[in-house]
Amino acid sequence: MDPVPRRSLRGLSFREGLPVTDDILEVRDLVKHFPVKSTGLPDFLGGHRLVVHAVDGISFSLRRGEIFGLVGESGCGKTTAGRTVLRLLEPTAGTIRFDGMDITHLKEAKLRPLRKRMQIIFQDPHAALNPAMTIGQSIADPLIIHEGASETEAKASALDIMNEVGLAPAEQLFAKYPGDLSGGQKQRAVIARAMILKPELIVADEPVAMLDMSIRSRVLEVILDLKRRYGHTYLFITHDLATAKFICDRIGIMYLGRIVEIGAAKNIYADPKHPYTKALLEAIPVPDPMRRGRKVLPQGEVPDAVYPPAGCRFHPRCPAVLPTCGWEGRDFVEFLEQRWISPEVAAAESALGPLEHWEVSGLVARRPRRADDPGNLADKIRVILEEVKSPMTEAIDVVEIDRNDVVIRFRPPAKLEPVHIEGRIVECLLY
Amino acid sequence: MSQSVLEASGLRVHYRTRRGFVRAVDGVSFSMDESETLGVVGETGCGKSTLGKSILGILPPGTKVEGSIRFQGKDLAALRPEEMRKIRGKDIALIFQDPMTRLDPLFTIQDHFIETIRAHEDVSKGEALQRSVKALASMGIPESRLKHYPHEFSGGMRQRIMIAMSLVMNPKLLIADEPTTSLDVIVEAQILEILEDLRRVYKMSLLLITHNLGIVAEACDHVAVMYAGKFVEYGGVRDVFQRPIHPYTQALLHSIIHLDSKELYSIEGLPPDLIDPPPACRFHPRCPHAEEICRTEEPQWIQFRAGHYAACHFGKDFL
Numbered sequence: 001m002d003p004v005p006r007r008s009l010r011g012l013s014f015r016e017g018l019p020v021t022d023d024i025l026e027v028r029d030l031v032k033h034f035p036v037k038s039t040g041l042p043d044f045l046g047g048h049r050l051v052v053h054a055v056d057g058i059s060f061s062l063r064r065g066e067i068f069g070l071v072g073e074s075g076c077g078k079t080t081a082g083r084t085v086l087r088l089l090e091p092t093a094g095t096i097r098f099d100g101m102d103i104t105h106l107k108e109a110k111l112r113p114l115r116k117r118m119q120i121i122f123q124d125p126h127a128a129l130n131p132a133m134t135i136g137q138s139i140a141d142p143l144i145i146h147e148g149a150s151e152t153e154a155k156a157s158a159l160d161i162m163n164e165v166g167l168a169p170a171e172q173l174f175a176k177y178p179g180d181l182s183g184g185q186k187q188r189a190v191i192a193r194a195m196i197l198k199p200e201l202i203v204a205d206e207p208v209a210m211l212d213m214s215i216r217s218r219v220l221e222v223i224l225d226l227k228r229r230y231g232h233t234y235l236f237i238t239h240d241l242a243t244a245k246f247i248c249d250r251i252g253i254m255y256l257g258r259i260v261e262i263g264a265a266k267n268i269y270a271d272p273k274h275p276y277t278k279a280l281l282e283a284i285p286v287p288d289p290m291r292r293g294r295k296v297l298p299q300g301e302v303p304d305a306v307y308p309p310a311g312c313r314f315h316p317r318c319p320a321v322l323p324t325c326g327w328e329g330r331d332f333v334e335f336l337e338q339r340w341i342s343p344e345v346a347a348a349e350s351a352l353g354p355l356e357h358w359e360v361s362g363l364v365a366r367r368p369r370r371a372d373d374p375g376n377l378a379d380k381i382r383v384i385l386e387e388v389k390s391p392m393t394e395a396i397d398v399v400e401i402d403r404n405d406v407v408i409r410f411r412p413p414a415k416l417e418p419v420h421i422e423g424r425i426v427e428c429l430l431y
Numbered sequence: 432m433s434q435s436v437l438e439a440s441g442l443r444v445h446y447r448t449r450r451g452f453v454r455a456v457d458g459v460s461f462s463m464d465e466s467e468t469l470g471v472v473g474e475t476g477c478g479k480s481t482l483g484k485s486i487l488g489i490l491p492p493g494t495k496v497e498g499s500i501r502f503q504g505k506d507l508a509a510l511r512p513e514e515m516r517k518i519r520g521k522d523i524a525l526i527f528q529d530p531m532t533r534l535d536p537l538f539t540i541q542d543h544f545i546e547t548i549r550a551h552e553d554v555s556k557g558e559a560l561q562r563s564v565k566a567l568a569s570m571g572i573p574e575s576r577l578k579h580y581p582h583e584f585s586g587g588m589r590q591r592i593m594i595a596m597s598l599v600m601n602p603k604l605l606i607a608d609e610p611t612t613s614l615d616v617i618v619e620a621q622i623l624e625i626l627e628d629l630r631r632v633y634k635m636s637l638l639l640i641t642h643n644l645g646i647v648a649e650a651c652d653h654v655a656v657m658y659a660g661k662f663v664e665y666g667g668v669r670d671v672f673q674r675p676i677h678p679y680t681q682a683l684l685h686s687i688i689h690l691d692s693k694e695l696y697s698i699e700g701l702p703p704d705l706i707d708p709p710p711a712c713r714f715h716p717r718c719p720h721a722e723e724i725c726r727t728e729e730p731q732w733i734q735f736r737a738g739h740y741a742a743c744h745f746g747k748d749f750l
Binding site (some may be wrong): 073074182184212213214215216217218220221224239240241242243245246269279280281282283284285286287288289290292294295297298301302337338340341342343346354355356 | 568573585620643645649688
């Protein structure tokens, strides 16, 4: 009788009769907030704590044996997401299921045996290895910790895995310290250490970002080769869309704590739907001087995750933005600031300023009236808004004088829901 | 009379270390015209940043520098430190990779500008301020933010401030050392467009040092490929990208992972130790085409096509 491989047994549902799920990781509405500082006042005096909305409600699942890419710019929350699903960070809300088990709040003692089934490869190989341990010790250590292996057994396994990741001659490198190795070799050691327990799920957090172009490919090849042989599942975190395209089966594009587009890599690259995905693809420098051209780029930069924009978080920068995308009071003040970069315009419209006198709160921007205000200040603002007509100005409901303030009031945004379209899920009002 | 803004010949920069001299730049010659963008591309440790620093004369004391660097006809090496100081920051400006460490956290943006301008020109604070406002406005930064400190700006804004500050003196040559490496891809594209516009408007020459071949393809007229302290290839961007001559250039171009990549490719081996580099052609231990002559004889710097140079014994085989 043929022995049944252990791995395929794990793929079965643990309860007979239920439909077999092939998802090794299932993340639902995951939230991770980091407290930063309080506003200074205690809660009962109207103070409130501020948090970084690092991950703000994301859902995705990893099918066994696939490489799923979480792609986005720095600060989008991809690293936080990767660490939270491994419970290296405590989730604020949502659920994480690993191989069918809810591990969201599992106690450390119960989590421990699962830890060896999920491992992480860090971005910076220079920082991920203990400088006081030899390469061999670092790689063998997980076996001693998790499986109680003897030194000799651990060493034999470590030498095997070192050969597999191309750390050769393994015997010689075993006794070396991280300082003796090149960046590429160190990253192979980090990979070997993650692989030695034969994990099922590996979170690879920018595994090649710190390496020179000429050796990136070699490290990626090691990862692909091991995956082909052992059928690992990867959560591959990267800012590099080109690498993600090459290596991932499916990808999720993250922006400011949210996944804006998720689906099969080939669908998304062939025809990106979300304006942010389009912008990212457009911005990549193409190594072909014949394809040079002016790019359509989004305005500005990623906003502060302590105060994420209302509605779609990309709306203030979006080239395809609609009046219903989430405009609010601060967008009006931002508009004035940009407008007044031109000193002539700033002088001509000085009656509206100065900028510091505008206060914003949600959908409203207001400025206390002054004695020297022209009587028709609200009209003046309306004239400007009429003149510059944009999705932002169209989202303004009223400009009015409310007792002692000049008030700009926006209409509330349309509700943003994930939409299934052409083999992916997009969160955008265009669809 | 030559039109060159910058002309380096036989440039060598050797750092003194306990283990011996590190030959970071080892015999490099090139010239740059007015409003030209030259990209210097290479991997970590190839000497490209040292090249930029040697032009500005900001190498650590004790560094051995040989050869000549002529800027608008003047030999920079022959200048006294105070004469060099007058040129540095005024005629030749520099922007660095990490804008945060180059702005003083205790000074407002306004202070930075006034100090820079008044270090080179005898103008009133008011006038310096006016020029700062204009320079910042051209980078999309409003006057209302002049009194802010560096930490109050995002990474992209800081880099735009650095650019505004280096341009306020109207330099003839701007050296940008990995100006976008710490930035995200969208902001990187924004900054590259700004640099391109400036170069056109101010007729400024730009020396762009980068490891990113995509950036070179998008932003440069000419490109020099540097390996282990030497230029291995130089030419127009189209020539070098479409018809590379040196095997290192070919391999480097092949190893880029881009959106159309169909396979992974990497260069065997590691870049050499610059204290004791390989003899003759420095790329020979990693070169798939290397033969005996590559180990024994230093390849000549040969013009293989009009304006397209390379240092390879077998260059004509790759034409």
